[in-house]
Amino acid sequence: MASNKKFATWAVSLTNFLDSSCIVAGASGLTLWTSALKLDNFQVGLLGALSANAFGSAIGALIGGHLSDKYGRKVIYTYDMLVYMLGTLIVVFSMNFPMLLAGFIITGIAVGAGVPASWTYISETSDEGNRAKNIGISQFSWSMGPVIIFVAGTLLAPLGLLGNRILFALLTLIAFIAWLLQRGLDESQEWVEQKQKEKKTGERPHPYKDLFSNAVSVKSVLFLIGVYMFWNLVAGAMGFFMPFVYETVGGLSNLQANLLQAVLWIFTALAGYFGFAMYGDKVNHRGFYFVGAAMAVISWLILTYVGMSWTALIAFVVIWGISAGIGAQAWYALWATELFPTKYRAGSQGVMFFVVRGSAGIWSIFFPLILQNMGFKAAGTFMIGLLVVSLVIGTLWTPKTRGKSLDEITKERYGDSEK
Numbered sequence: 001m002a003s004n005k006k007f008a009t010w011a012v013s014l015t016n017f018l019d020s021s022c023i024v025a026g027a028s029g030l031t032l033w034t035s036a037l038k039l040d041n042f043q044v045g046l047l048g049a050l051s052a053n054a055f056g057s058a059i060g061a062l063i064g065g066h067l068s069d070k071y072g073r074k075v076i077y078t079y080d081m082l083v084y085m086l087g088t089l090i091v092v093f094s095m096n097f098p099m100l101l102a103g104f105i106i107t108g109i110a111v112g113a114g115v116p117a118s119w120t121y122i123s124e125t126s127d128e129g130n131r132a133k134n135i136g137i138s139q140f141s142w143s144m145g146p147v148i149i150f151v152a153g154t155l156l157a158p159l160g161l162l163g164n165r166i167l168f169a170l171l172t173l174i175a176f177i178a179w180l181l182q183r184g185l186d187e188s189q190e191w192v193e194q195k196q197k198e199k200k201t202g203e204r205p206h207p208y209k210d211l212f213s214n215a216v217s218v219k220s221v222l223f224l225i226g227v228y229m230f231w232n233l234v235a236g237a238m239g240f241f242m243p244f245v246y247e248t249v250g251g252l253s254n255l256q257a258n259l260l261q262a263v264l265w266i267f268t269a270l271a272g273y274f275g276f277a278m279y280g281d282k283v284n285h286r287g288f289y290f291v292g293a294a295m296a297v298i299s300w301l302i303l304t305y306v307g308m309s310w311t312a313l314i315a316f317v318v319i320w321g322i323s324a325g326i327g328a329q330a331w332y333a334l335w336a337t338e339l340f341p342t343k344y345r346a347g348s349q350g351v352m353f354f355v356v357r358g359s360a361g362i363w364s365i366f367f368p369l370i371l372q373n374m375g376f377k378a379a380g381t382f383m384i385g386l387l388v389v390s391l392v393i394g395t396l397w398t399p400k401t402r403g404k405s406l407d408e409i410t411k412e413r414y415g416d417s418e419k
Helices: 002-028 030-037 041-049 055-071 073-092 097-124 131-159 161-182 189-201 215-248 254-279 285-305 310-326 328-338 342-374 376-396 406-414
Strands: none
Touching: 002 030, 002 073, 002 097, 002 131, 002 161, 002 215, 030 041, 030 097, 030 161, 041 097, 041 342, 055 073, 055 097, 055 342, 073 097, 073 161, 097 131, 097 189, 097 328, 097 342, 131 161, 131 254, 131 310, 131 328, 189 342, 215 254, 215 285, 215 328, 215 342, 215 376, 254 310, 285 310, 285 328, 285 376, 310 328, 328 342, 328 376, 328 406, 342 376
C-alpha cells in the first residue's frame, strides 16, 4: 500500500512539472514567435496574460477545483492531460496568432484545473507523518520543470522557432505519459467517504456558498491568499521577466541569463526535496516558514541594493533558489489542503488559485512599466515590500497542523459536523 501511495504521489506530481514547464517554454519562445508571426505589443501581452502563468490557469483552477469536489479527484486525472495535450499540440503546429493564443489558453486552463486536484489528492492519500514530504515531492517536480526546459531550450536554441515547437512536442509526450499513469489511480478515500456521507444525509454542498458562509473558512482563505499571493507576485514576475532584467539591467548575455535561471531552479528543486520534503513533517512550522520567507527578502535586498556584480548575482540565485524550495508555495500547497473540509477542499484552492494567478497577470502588466519608468531599484523595492507582507502574515498566523490527520484538523477547526 505504501509503495502504491508513493507511486501515486510521483504520478500526480507530473501535473506540477507540466505546469511550470509550459510557463517557461512559452516565455523562452516568446521573442521567436513575436518575430515569426510579426506580433505587436498588445498580442504579446495577451499571450502572457492568458497563459498558464496568469488568467488561463486562473480560470482552469475555478473549473477544476469545483469539478474535483463534485465528481472526484480521479475525474480530473482521466481527462485533464488530454486537454493539456490538445493545447500543446496547437502550439506545436501554430501558423498564426489565433492558433498560438488558443494553444496558450487551452494549456493554461488544463494546468489550472490540474493543480488544485493534484495537491488535494496528494494530501488526502498521505498520512499525518508524511503529508509535507509528499507535498515537497510535488514541489520538487514543479521545480524540475524549468531546469529541464532551460537545458533543452539551450540545446535546441540553434534551431530557432523549430526548437520551441519541439519543446512543446516534448511536453505533449510527457503529458501523454502522465495521462497513462494518472488514469489508473484509485479515487481518494477521503472523497469517497464524503460522498457516502452526503448520500446518507441528503446534503448537497454548494461549491462556493458553503465556503464563504463559514467564518473559519473565510479567515483561512484570507490567510492563504496573504501568504501565497504576495510571494507569487514576485515569483511570477521573475518567471517571466528575470532573464530580461539580467540582460537589460545587469548587462548579461542571453546565454548567461538563462544559465543563471537554470542554476536558480536547481537550488529550488534541491531545497524542495532535501529541505521541505525531508523536514516539513519534523520541525516547527513557524520557524521553518520564517527562515524561507526571510531568505527571500534577503535575496532581493542583495539584488536591489548591492547591484548586479557576479558575486551579488550568485548570492541572489543561491539564496532565492533555496528560499523558493522551502518557501511560500510549498507551505501554501500544504496548508490549503489541511485547513478546509473535504467537501470543498479542492474548490477552495480553485478560488484562491484564481485570485493568485489572476493578480500575477495584472502585476505582469505593471512590473515592466515600473522597471522602465522608475528604474530597477524602485521595482526591486516593490518586490521586497511584497515579500515582507508574505513573511509577516505566514509567521504570525502559522496554523498548528503538524502531526495531525486531516480529520483531526477538520474537527478542531469546524467541529464534528464537518468531520
